[in-house]
Amino acid sequence: MLLLSAFVVALAGLSSAKPLSSKRWNDVSLKHRWVEIPRGWEFHSTPPEDHLLEMRIGLKQDRLEELISSLYEVSDPAHEKYGQHLSKEEVDALVAPHPDSIEAVEAWLEHHGINPADAHFRSAGGEWITIHVSVAQAERMLDTKYGVYYHAASGSSVVRTMGYSLPTELHSHIDVITPTTYFGTFHSMRSTSFIQPRPNSLVDDSASFAAEISPLAVPASCGTTVTPACLRALYNTTSYVPKATATNKLGIAGYLQEFANDADLQTFFRTFRTDAVGATFTHVQVNGGQNTQSDPGVEANLDIQYTEGISFPTPNVYYSTGGSPPFLKDTFTTTNTNEPYLDWLNFILNQTTIPQTFTTSYGDDEQTVPQDYAISVCNLFAQLGARGSSIMFSSGDEGVGGGDCLTNDGTNRKIFQPAFPASCPFVTTVGGTTRVNPEVAVSFSGGGFSRYFAQPSYQTASVAPFLTALGTKFAGLFNASGRAYPDVAAAGNGFQVVIGGRTSSVGGTSASSPTVAGVISLLNDFRISEGKAPLGFLNPLIYSTAKSGFTDILSGSNPGCGQAGFTAAAGWDPVTGLGTPDFLRLQALVA
Structure with a gap:
């Protein structure tokens, strides 16, 4: 895990009160915005300002291209490195963010009164940081407004935003922040299975269908009754x-x-x-x-x-x-x-x-x-x-x-x-x-x-x-x-x-x-x-x-x-x- 030195942290804390620092973080530009509310969802209400969100910040991975290149090398049967898969530590090293990205993100968090050392979770590679923030604080950080949205088909509600912005400087350091504009939830995402009418051939649950079938003669019944x-x-x-x-x-x-x-x-x-x-x-x-x-x-x-x-x-x-x-x-x-x-x-x-x-x-x-x-x-x-x-x-x-x-x-x-x-x-x-x-x-x-x-x-x-x-x-x-x-x-x-x-x-x-x-x-x-x-x-x-x-x-x-x-x-x-x-x-x- 990469952290700023005590000197840099202290310096960031001092600078946060200065107009120069405010200018650094007040120059914002759009990260993502929906043109319309995602289908199936409707605006329900405004969440209380003190409602807590678990905010995940996905930092850009400094050597991502090298990771993808390594993935293809170890997966290509014609390559000399085929099968030489990477260890957890090797992958973590490749996805770690650049120190400049860590400095910028942590300075931004401190500007908003958040101590990076208090992060709720950091991934092993350091590319994901999770913090707890209130709706009011998230709205200030992301220059946005959150709402409660309801999904009638699944009966689920979420706190999301139609769009969010980041300080322009951070666009080169942050890939994504959640929860923001992804409306998918456990209940609204789809399972790709469904109950079908029961085949007439299955009339007794106690009947045994465990017998092996010759691969040379797969019976036609297997086309409708699969075991x-x-x-x-x-x-x-x-x-x-x-x-x-x-x-x-x-x-x-x-x-x-x-x-x-x-x-x-x-x-x-x-x-x-x-x-x-x-x-x-x-x-x-x-x-x-x-x-x-x-x-x-x-x-x-x-x-x-x-x-x-x-x-x-x-x-x-x-x-x-x-x-x-x-x-x-x-x-x-x-x-x-x-x-x-x-x-x-x-x-x-x-x-x-x-x-x-x-x-x-x-x-x-x-x-x-x-x-x-x-x-x-x-x-x-x-x-x-x-x-x-x-x-x-x-x-x-x-x-x-x-x-x-x-x-x-x-x-x-x-x-x-x-x-x-x-x-x-x-x-x-x-x-x-x-x-x-x-x-x-x-x-x-x-x-x-x-x-x-x-x-x-x-x-x-x-x-x-x-x-x-x-x-x-x-x-x-x-x-x-x-x-x-x-x-x-x-x-x-x-x-x-x-x-x-x-x-x-x-x-x-x-x-x-x-x-x-x-x-x-x-x-x-x-x-x-x-x-x-x-x-x-x-x-x-x-x-x-x-x-x-x-x-x-x-x-x-x-x-x-x-x-x-x-x-x-x-x-x-x-x-x-x-x-x-x-x-x-x-x-x-x-x-």
Whole structure:
């Protein structure tokens, strides 16, 4: 942790009372502002001036370009540094802010009567500082006005601002400040799963569906009634037995007060994977996250039952990320920002040892996330990848976009709506399929092109043929030069999930992401057991030497925004990416 010397602190304290110092901090310019209140939200009231906020300040990382360069080096199978992942200490050193940034930010805090040494939290690299400030103080610091905004669909309220400014000098030192213009919360962000009508074939929960299925003859029933046996056969993992269980781990990031239920997992094992009965997983509670076993979550149970169902006996870790207390109009106490990605990422990156594989099944429309916030979060995923973790995200369940698909920049244009964090170039995004023999794209599979992130070089050669074949179709509705997603796909329809002791059918790319994560975790197990490094950030590998390890999906589309959407085709496409994983082929390719 970098701090100013006592001399500099004292000097800053003296100068804060001088007109020169005031001029330094009074020259402000806009950092970010919404043209209109984000859709779904409405202004409710003015918060009390003494309502406390947990303000996070994201400082610019002095050697970020070097971190990204290192990420690509250790993730590119053609590079001599492939697999030489960075340690926590090496990553922390690369993301540390420049001393000038620390001096400027700490001097600014002192100007507002805040002692930097009293910061509530500092990340290990020093690039994130958390302080507690009142609404009145935050308004003075950011030259803004806060309001209480209400989200009717989720029933949640937040204290946010429509825009904020910073002293001009600080724009070169600060990436983002929260809570400000990001309105996403635990309740308003979307889980990418949903309950489906129950297949007629499942008439008795006590019936056993645990029998192994030959990969040479995956029954048609697996196209509508998906079990671990179906997936293990479909993606060729049935014969693989994990060996590196003392080292290899699989992590699931949970939000929305979703709790993975221990009893339901055992019922699931007794029904669908009898050799795993008795196996457990680790509960980790982050930032007030809970573990309410009396309230099993559809999303949480789906995730843990299928990561375990594929990766057993690999140790699984479920992270319950909370935000407490919620904002109530008649209760004004210290409130968390309710910005889940930051809470979870800062926690994970502060750990010395982390799982080699992660899956997450939540997201927002990209345009609802301020770009500076999205970039800051995406760069945190780059840190995870540099440390050797493979990160899967579901691509979303609204095809090329849900709702009216109108822009929120005041022009009200209808365009395709990419999802975030699915659009981050440092994660592996997973679309959905359905049926078997062959698999086809499922209609809700999220996919498209980012408007925030440029198309990374690792995928250009794979994406170009699709764009060439598409021609002028959908011209103006998407950004052809943006990061293209999904990267891969897996089944996402008819998953049999035990919830409260009963089996329900669940669909969504929330099912696809943990499925791919389970397969990748087995590949990591194989490499670790062979004395090799885990795969880490997957995309440079899967778009190059491992491309042939995926089964191309050739039909189906992802309609949305009142349009037919993109169509699956030979090679990469923005519905199913490169296709679905074949473990045995991939195992040979990563050996």
